[in-house]
Amino acid sequence: MSGVLTISQPGNSVVTDLGRFRGPRYGLPVNGALDQFSARAANILAGNEDNDPLIEITALDFRLRTDTDILVAVTGAPVTLSVGGRTCPQWEPVSVRAGETLAVRGMTGGLRAYLAVHGSVAAPVLLGSCAPDTVVGFGLKLAEGTQLEVRRSVAPIRQPYFDLPLFRLGLSRPEFGTxxxxxxxxxxxxxxxxxxxxxxxxxxxxxxxxxxxxxxxxxxxxxxxxxxxxxxxxxxxxxxxxxxxxxxxxxxxxxxxxxxxxxxxxxxxxxxxxxxxxxxxxxxxxxxxxTVAEAAGALRTATRQLENLRAAVTTVFGLLGIGAQPQWHDLAPAVGS
Amino acid sequence: MPVNAAAIEVHESGDSALRVVAVDADREANWTTVHRLAEWLESSGADGVYGAVPTYDSVLVEFDARSTSARQVKAFVQLGLRQLGHADTQVRAPREFDVPVVYGGEYGPDLERVAGQQGLSTEDVVRLHCAGSYVIRCLGAPAGSPMMDGPGFPLPVPRLKDPRLSVPAGAVAVAGRQAVIAPATAPGGWCVIGQTPLTLLNLANEPLVPYMPGDRLSFIPVPAADFGGYAGRYLEPAR
Missing domain, CATH: 2.40.100.10 (Cyclophilin-like)
Known part of the structure; x- marks a missing residue:
């Protein structure tokens, strides 16, 4: 079983992380996910580290197909998220089965959505970060047919009772206004x-x-x-x-x-x-x-909120057997990647 | 020369950075101070401090406001200044770089403009640009450009009224009383008087450019016919 995501409609999307923090000393901008809260939240909801590579989708519709079972989370600007034709919630973990297509469409309220995949995706690294840098010409910009290696597979998680929402993790989401x-x-x-x-x-x-x-x-x-x-x-x-x-x-x-x-x-x-x-x-x-003190206070409040989310995700994933080591199905590297 | 810790100002610069400015009357001393402070900050590796961006008289210290605070970073900067104020630490020996440049024509579209503005011949502009060596003062935008004082033109060079949307990598440019080489293709408003055929940026290295602030750099004129012969060669220290 290989673990490959194939981009069928790239829109305007890249693989990124929280940024190249070693860059500025050498004259390179930090770059990375522009909406850091949404990017961190996506990774936490997918059971990843905050700084793991994820997909930043700007403005345009996006689609990918997976050939293995995966667990994902989509955050950021409000979109219509569908998996195998079913509409799915944003800001919650979502299962995608092998062979299904995940589509992010109709972004209107904001400009950038974030798609994190449990186990993350493989991406080249420059000075400790996969964040694209348009000036030096570095980074993984997605095109039609681009294949991303996923590092872990997660068997589909099904809510057995009446299709009730699977997770209610209680993160208060940012507002997206004009x-x-x-x-x-x-x-x-x-x-x-x-x-x-x-x-x-x-x-x-x-x-x-x-x-x-x-x-x-x-x-x-x-x-x-x-x-x-x-x-x-x-x-x-x-x-x-x-x-x-x-x-x-x-x-x-x-x-x-x-x-x-x-x-x-x-x-x-x-x-x-x-x-x-x-x-x-x-x-x-x-x-x-x-003031700087108030701004730092607000940032720490948001950070605590994300830490609480991580605790909730860890608990829920633990109960479901995701993240408990024996169930984490580490994939062999994909052929040709 | 120990750092004069008394002649330092620390300014808040948002919730995740401080600007430390050296305000001694001696500009050279200020430059030395901010670069030594930046080195000290980098080598001390304080928790939550991402790094330091030193230029001429200031250094921007960036930090993670989740794990530290402006107040803590300020105290850390002051600790560094006290240590540097006592110690006469060894300064790294500068390296020297020779940079071949094709001047004028398609390689230096603003050479004639600069000559006209300075009231000099193009030959004189090239001669002055190649006279002596330059100290690399700091790494600037884009992509770690070597920012240098000079050349010794009679007048400051005005920037272009309409900046170019794309200036090629290797462009050798002047503005005000400064000189620079562009490591990467980017928009730019400086006057481009030539181009080096050497490659400055190597994404396989850390840092990505071979020079550091304090290193010295000289320009050497080469004929346009030689440009292609340098293809694929990287800039490396000569001495």
Whole structure:
């Protein structure tokens, strides 16, 4: 028995993880799943480690076929998830049987969905991460016919009673709206903008179509730098809010170049970067001022929530015999992979 | 030269990073300070600290706010500064790189523009660009570009009004009072005066580029006819 997933409709999808944390010191962006909470949740729901490789599906419909029984979880933007023609819940573990097709369709509310497979998938690694880097040309972008080796098979889990939902793991899911509230802390260069910095909080901004994993561009009433002194290039954090032109704000995301010579007006919190990862062109963004201590507190609350989810998953999987070593069916490497 | 720990500012930079700035009057001392601090942070391997990005007078310290805090990382940075302030640690001997460059024409589409703007001949621009060696100050975007001070042109070089959507790997460019080589194809607003046929980026290595901040680099003009002869060769230290 081989364990191969075959991509039948790639849409716009890649294999990624939480990011290349050793990259920035060498001038490479961290990259990795743009919505980190959803990616972690998908892996936890599939019984994986947070940082295991998983599939990030951006905007477009996606389909794959498996030739072995697998257990998966789909999180992130609301989609229609179907397995072998049956509609299945997101944010829950789902069994897919050998020969069945899994389809992710109709993504409208957000921009990115995450598909984790129990045991994860094999992917090439650069500096400790499989996250694609479009600048150096690294990464596994999925195409029609791409075959992914799955490392473990899980026999189908069936709910014997009236097709009641199999799992109720109780994770409170992020909301996906069109009017986004994004928390920021003051940037190290906020003083450069004088009183105009207040414009960041008093008006709303619209996500431009020229946004991607490197950064989002937002139109609106822009704060203006008060001095014109040349700045030395500095390392800039993911989430940095800059005003590089008179047209748009730039909010750097995980694909950002690690150094830049623009003053950093504000920095989007880690939690709110997940919200921006789901922002579509045309969505509106209002910025809300917070502190580093509050932002870190919110992040730790979300982390505890994920830890509770992991505990629940471990218990349930234990009862079902998933994750108990003897039942984990480790597959031999697929032929030709 | 010990680090002057008194002339340091630490700024919050979001919930997962700090910007440490050296504010001594001596720019060279600031550069040394931030690079030594970055090395110290990397080698100490504190829990939750992802790494450090040093440039000219600042270093960005990135951390996992789940397992540590800005306050703890700040204390760790201050510990590092105290240690570096006492110890006169050995600085790594710089390596030297020779970079062949084909100037002008299709390889350096902005050579004439830069010459005109500087009031120099293209030959003079090439001569000045090849005079002496450059210190690599930091690794920048994209992909670990070697950021260098110079060359000794009379005027700063303005950036292009319309940045190019794609500048090829190997492009040798100038802007302001800085010089750079592009390790990877990327958009760019700097003036491209030449191109090296050598490959800088090797995805099989860690780090992916062969040089580090503090190493020295010299440009050597070569005729366009020689460009193809270097195909597939990687940049390696000459000395």
């Amino acid at each position: 009017e986004l509230v994004v928390d920021v802390t003051d940037g190290p260069d906020i003083d450069e903008f004088g009183d105009s910095a207040g414009l960041l909080f008093s008006s709303s901004f619209t996500v431009s179509g020229r946004s991607n994993h490197i950064g989002l561009r937002l139109g609106g009433e822009l704060p203006e730098r008060q001095s014109s002194a040349e700045l030395l290039s500095r390392g800039v954090p993911v989430g940095a809010v800059e005003v590089p032109s008179r047209d748009e704000l730039l909010v750097l995301h995980r694909g950002r170049g690690v150094t830049a010579g623009y003053p950093v007006l504000a920095v989007v919190t880690s939690m709110s970067l997940d919200i921006l990862a789901q922002a579509r062109p045309g969505h509106t963004v209002t910025f809300r001022r917070t």
